[in-house]
Amino acid sequence: MAEHDKHDQPLEEMLDSMLSNYSDEQPRPGLETRVLATLRAEASQKPEHAPFWRWLWSSAATLALVAIALAVYIGRLQPPPAPPAVGAMKPPPEAAPGVPRIHRRPRTAGDRESEKPERSLAMAARQEVFPAPVPLTDQERLLLRYLANTAAEEVVAQSHSDGPAPEDGRPLPPQVQEFKITEAVSTR
């Protein structure tokens, strides 16, 4: 054990001397100044990038706030749906003279069934006259004026029968039947 210590003593002395030199090593002069200068330089560089991101985020947040505020404002501007006026129901107005009234019957389960999308042609309103009367056209007014101011013989002389039916289709049944006055018989 003592021999071992004898062998290690020079090594330890050498280490002690080297460490004593190492611990005495001082930083180069001006370290503090350099550190402070570096910090100042970084501090002066940061403001160049920070405003861009800061402004971007702040602009986006402001826009979002404005959008929300507008949505709320517009939503408040629209009036709420009026409650159903149960007691204020009035009978339908009378139709003008000459205009056929539309008769509506109460809806039944059959009607609701027929209103399904598969039934493309649901029940329509049924008026008294079919086709429903429509105002006179200009041509019809002219024709009526001609008839009112022209003798019946002249109208007969000017009139002519319909042209032949198209060859591609079956001709329609004759619309007009002729009777001599002496043989005229009413079928109604």
Place this chain on the structure above:
Amino acid sequence: MKKLLQLVLVLALVGAMQAQDSRPKPVVKVYRVNFNIYELEDGKKTNERNYSLPVNSMDGIGRSGSIRVGTRVPISSGKDQILYLDVGMNMECEISEQSDKFILTSSLEISSFVLPDQNADSRTGGNPVIRQVKQHFTALLSPGKPTLVTSIDDTASKKRLQVEATVTRVE
């Protein structure tokens, strides 16, 4: 010789009768045709009429059925002649079959007075003025399925006339 002729005649008659009896009986099929006629204005149905009639076919050949609804209006056409105008709805149709579908061939004529009270209105000069729609069409229909067969826009208004047809076979 005379008796021989009589015998030949009798045999010929008997043969003809047998041939008549052996003919297959004609196959008659009966169909029901429903027409729904609509008036539309701005795309909405504002008026309608429905007509239904049975028609038949014999050995696959359609036989015509018809409906006439309306007024026969007498009008003078000369010194001693009078005409009767049918004002209202005249329809003819026939049905034949093609595989599992029906072929509907139909003629439709809808007419109305321009002036509703045409007899009392002096503007007509005693001659009624008639509005008229005529159409002749052929359509292929599935059994029992309502099908829009024609759609006609009025030339003097925003109205549209549509015809929907349904054909079912009557067993």
